[in-house]
Amino acid sequence: MAHVTLENVVKRYGDQTVLSPIQLTVKDGEFLTLLGPSGCGKSTLLRMIAGLTEVTEGAVYIGDEKMNDVAPKDRGVGMVFQSYALFPNMTVAENVAFGLDMQKVKKDERATRVQEMLALVGLEDRASHYPNELSGGQQQRVALARALVVRPRVLLLDEPLSALDAKIRKHLQRTLRDIQRQLKITMILVTHDQEEAMALADRIVLLDSGQIAQIGTPKQLYRQPATEFVARFIGHYNVWTKEQVLHHLEGDASTLAQATMYAMRPEAFRLQEIPDSFVLRGTVVEETMAGNIVRTTLACEGEQFVIEQLHQDAHSYQRGEMLTCWIPYREVIALQ
Amino acid sequence: MKWLPKSMFILLFCYLSLPVIGTVLYSFATTWHQSILPEGWTLQTYERLFVDAMFWKALGRTVWLAGGSVIVAMVVIVPALLYIVVYFPKYERWIQLLILGVYAFPGIILAVGLLRSYNGTGIPMLLILSGAYVISVVPFIYQSLKNTMNGLNARALMDAAELLGATKWQAFRKVILPLVKTGLFVGALLSFSALVGEFVLINLVVGSKFETIQMYLMKKMSASGHLASAIVVVYLVGIIGLTGAAARLMHSQMKKGAM
Numbered sequence: 064m065a066h067v068t069l070e071n072v073v074k075r076y077g078d079q080t081v082l083s084p085i086q087l088t089v090k091d092g093e094f095l096t097l098l099g100p101s102g103c104g105k106s107t108l109l110r111m112i113a114g115l116t117e118v119t120e121g122a123v124y125i126g127d128e129k130m131n132d133v134a135p136k137d138r139g140v141g142m143v144f145q146s147y148a149l150f151p152n153m154t155v156a157e158n159v160a161f162g163l164d165m166q167k168v169k170k171d172e173r174a175t176r177v178q179e180m181l182a183l184v185g186l187e188d189r190a191s192h193y194p195n196e197l198s199g200g201q202q203q204r205v206a207l208a209r210a211l212v213v214r215p216r217v218l219l220l221d222e223p224l225s226a227l228d229a230k231i232r233k234h235l236q237r238t239l240r241d242i243q244r245q246l247k248i249t250m251i252l253v254t255h256d257q258e259e260a261m262a263l264a265d266r267i268v269l270l271d272s273g274q275i276a277q278i279g280t281p282k283q284l285y286r287q288p289a290t291e292f293v294a295r296f297i298g299h300y301n302v303w304t305k306e307q308v309l310h311h312l313e314g315d316a317s318t319l320a321q322a323t324m325y326a327m328r329p330e331a332f333r334l335q336e337i338p339d340s341f342v343l344r345g346t347v348v349e350e351t352m353a354g355n356i357v358r359t360t361l362a363c364e365g366e367q368f369v370i371e372q373l374h375q376d377a378h379s380y381q382r383g384e385m386l387t388c389w390i391p392y393r394e395v396i397a398l399q
Numbered sequence: 400m401k402w403l404p405k406s407m408f409i410l411l412f413c414y415l416s417l418p419v420i421g422t423v424l425y426s427f428a429t430t431w432h433q434s435i436l437p438e439g440w441t442l443q444t445y446e447r448l449f450v451d452a453m454f455w456k457a458l459g460r461t462v463w464l465a466g467g468s469v470i471v472a473m474v475v476i477v478p479a480l481l482y483i484v485v486y487f488p489k490y491e492r493w494i495q496l497l498i499l500g501v502y503a504f505p506g507i508i509l510a511v512g513l514l515r516s517y518n519g520t521g522i523p524m525l526l527i528l529s530g531a532y533v534i535s536v537v538p539f540i541y542q543s544l545k546n547t548m549n550g551l552n553a554r555a556l557m558d559a560a561e562l563l564g565a566t567k568w569q570a571f572r573k574v575i576l577p578l579v580k581t582g583l584f585v586g587a588l589l590s591f592s593a594l595v596g597e598f599v600l601i602n603l604v605v606g607s608k609f610e611t612i613q614m615y616l617m618k619k620m621s622a623s624g625h626l627a628s629a630i631v632v633v634y635l636v637g638i639i640g641l642t643g644a645a646a647r648l649m650h651s652q653m654k655k656g657a658m
Contacts, residue, residue, distance in 0.1 A: 115558050135561045142562045148555035152577045161573075165564035206559075213563060 065126035065139075065216040065249060066091045067112060072121035074107055074273075081107050082273045084121065089217075092247045094240070096260040099270035100296070105253045108270070109219050112251065113140050125217060136165075141215030145222040147202045149194040155181070155205050156190040162213035180208040183242065200231040204238070211246070220252040224259065236262055257297055261285070269293055290399050294326035299358070301327045301368040308395065311363050314341035315392065322397030329358065329371040331394035340389040343368075347380045361386060419635070426628035444625040448633070457615035464525075464601075464611065465594035468532035469587050476537055477583060480544055481575065485553045498538045510603035528604050532597070536590035543589065547582030581648050588645040592638050 067089040074082040082104045089095045097105040110116035112123055114135035123130045130138055149158050156177050163173045181187045184204040194202055203223055210218060220239075224232045240263055243250050254260055260267050261281040269276045269284065269292075276296075277289045288294035291302050308325045309316060318339075319325070333340075345361030345368065352358075356371045359380060370388060380386065426444055428437030448454055483490055509531065517527045553575060560570035598613040607614060612634065620627040 113558075113562060115561075135558075136564045136566065138562075140562060142559065144555050144559060146552045146555050148552060148559040150556060150560070150574050151551070152574075161560070161565075162563035165569065209559075209563070 066093075067217055067249065067251070068122075068124040069108075069112075070122040070124065072108070072111060072123060073119045074104065074111065074116070075119045080273060085275060087268060087275070087278070089249060089251060092249055094243050094250045094252070094263060094265045096264035096267045097251065097253045097270060098257060098260040098267050098296075099255065099276075101255055102272075103270040104273040105255075105270050106221055109142075109221055109251060109253050112217070113142050113219055114138050139216040140219060141210035141213060141217070142219045142221065143203070143206050143210050143223045145225050147194070147199075147206045149202055149205055149209070151194055154191050154193055155186065155197070158194065158205055159209045159212050162209065166213060176212055180212045183211070183245075184208045184238070198231075199227050200235060203227065203235065207239075207242070211242070211248075215248070217249045217251065220250065222253055222255070225254070225256070232259070239263060269296065271296075287396065288326055288398065291324050291326070294396075294398060299329050299369055299371070301329065302398070303327070303366070303368075307366060311366060312341035312343055312390075312395070318392040319395060320397035322399070324398040326396045326398055327368070327390055327394060329369045330356070332370040332388040332390050334372070334386065334388060337389050337391065339393075340391045341395065343388045343390065345386055345388070347382055347384045347386060349382070350380060359386075361388075422628045422631050426625060426632050428625065444623075444629045448626060448629050453610070454615060454630070457610050457612045460609060461595055461612040464529065464609075465532070465591050465597075468529045468594055469536060469590045471529070472533045472536050472540060472590065473583065473587060475533065476540055477544070478571075480537075480541055481553075481571070481579070484544070484548060485557055485575070494541065498541060501535055501538055506599035507603070510600050513600075513604055524605050525609055528600060531600060531604075532594055535597075536586075536593065539589045539593065540583070540586040543582040543586030544579060547579045551578060581651075585645045585649055588641050592641050595634075595638070 069085050069087040071084040071086055072082060073080070073084055085108065097108060099105045107116055111118050112125070112130075114130065114133060118131055125138060125140065150161065153161065159177045159180055160173055163176060168176070177190075178187065181190055184207055186201060186204055186208070189197060189201065189205075194205065197205065206223070223239075224235055227235065236259060239250075239252075242248075252260075252263060261284075264281060266278060266280055267284050268278050271292045277284055277293045279287075284293065284297050288297055288300065294300035294302055303311075303325050305323050305325065308319070332343075343363060345363040347359060348362050348367065349360040350357060351360075352374075353371075355374050357374055358369055358371050360367055360369050424437055425431060427440050427442070429439035429441045431437040480494070483494060513527055513531060514524075517524065556574050556578075557567070557570050560574045561567065565573065595612065598617075601609070601611055602614060602617075610618075612630070616627060616630045616634075619630060
């Protein structure tokens with residue numbers, strides 16, 4: 064268990080800068096998520112913490128120890144890969160025992176610890192199976208046990224659930240969160256799925272083309288997106304320019320904070336009048352079902368925007384029907 | 400029209416197998432002139448062959464030269480190839496280009512080139528030849544290695560092993576090597592049989608100072624056709640045995656992979 068500090072970490076391949084100076088501290092026992100679209104540098108950042116990719120500039124600290132020149136095997140870091148990376152020539156138990164074997168742990172202790180770990184991930188009865196006899200979800204649980212059995216100070220997870228189907232993914236998310244709480248281990252998860260990030264993380268670091276776009280709790284990121292990129296990536300935000308806002312929203316414009324761009328959450332719109340709110344009128348363009356919510360696209364003088372209502376409250380609207388919506392003043396969020 | 404492909408197959412089979420069958424029969428024949436099958440049968444040719452010390456020496460030299468070259472190739476080439484395949488996949492196309500070069504080089508040019516470059520340098524020509532052999536089997540080794548590494552994310556496996564406390568060498572030895580060893584063995588067998596059959600280079604570069612099985616065969620061909628046939632049969636049985644072993648190994652590996 065340890066905190067991780069990145070001090071102005073930069074990664075360049077030739078002339079191409081993959082990560083601009085990154086300054087970040089992951090607290091001891093924290094579950095941190097590195098979130099971002101593919102190619103934003105999140106996996107590179109994770110691999111630099113692991114020591115699998117060299118740091119061009121800056122320093123990586125695990126605990127208080129500078130790690131730049133420490134080999135991956137001596138960093139006390141565990142890692143789970145998207146491709147599982149289980150050793151196909153070894154059984155489940157042998158896979159889990161590999162790290163203990165490398166640490167020259169005595170045979171009896173090794174067997175007990177392997178058993179404990181397999182029990183933790185619920186695979187005691189699969190100990191003598193080979194990886195290709197297991198399902199994807201089971202394989203990833205073995206990978207998790209294998210990484211945890213050596214008691215790493217930090218556990219790194221590189222898109223571990225991306226290759227799994229939705230139901231198993233949800234189940235493993237819970238398993239991950241439970242294990243993290245139980246072992247109180249520092250975990251850093253890389254994902255491109257904002258729902259996964261929200262469900263798991265204590266804090267989210269959102270990366271955009273090699274730079275940190277915003278750091279915060281899931282709630283902070285969702286309620287107060289700092290930039291247009293964050294607003295668009297994190298939710299189905301409606302992002303309008305100041306001109307668009309002033310033109311289409313009727314109400315007290317002096318309540319708006321100074322900005323050139325504004326974001327409005329689709330679920331902040333109401334179809335009944337509420338006090339201290341802007342009024343907005345539009346015609347229905349399209350209505351889509353997304354399970355528990357109904358998403359309606361409206362057009363207001365050529366400008367489209369989206370509102371969301373809980374399924375149970377929602378009426379069905381006809382295409383071309385005129386709707387009046389209200390949005391509270393404080394829900395029109397100023398972006399940087 | 401069903402008979403057409405069938406008869407084509409039979410024709411092709413005969414075309415390919417008749418010379419072999421003829422050679423086998425001839426090696427067991429006393430005389431064979433004006434009849435369809437030999438006029439009499441004998442094992443004497445094989446007896447003569449097997450008591451000839453020269454034959455065993457030639458066979459020994461061949462095994463020594465081909466085997467030695469294959470072992471050197473395994474020790475030197477395999478780690479290099481694996482390192483490139485695992486860590487620098489983008490350079491693999493250069494390897495493929497180099498391999499094409501190995502195939503494209505005519506033996507005669509290679510022989511003359513080797514003689515011109517190294518004759519008189521004091522390095523034994525046998526060693527030079529062996530070096531050329533090591534390079535000439537790279538295509539076999541590379542291809543078998545690639546076949547077994549198909550679908551294997553070797554980079555992630557190495558990374559995983561290293562993060563679990565293994566050194567690069569330990570990770571290679573405990574994880575990668577067991578996974579590719581069958582492929583390597585098949586590659587080694589193929590390389591070995593290719594080198595055993597090599598005649599052009601050894602004849603031109605080293606000559607009769609170092610008589611291999613091919614050269615022994617060449618010499619005996621003018622002395623006795625029966626004896627030459629017997630050598631070919633022994634040689635064939637050996638090669639078929641080796642390729643059979645390689646094929647069986649490949650097959651069992653595939654079954655294991657499909658589990």
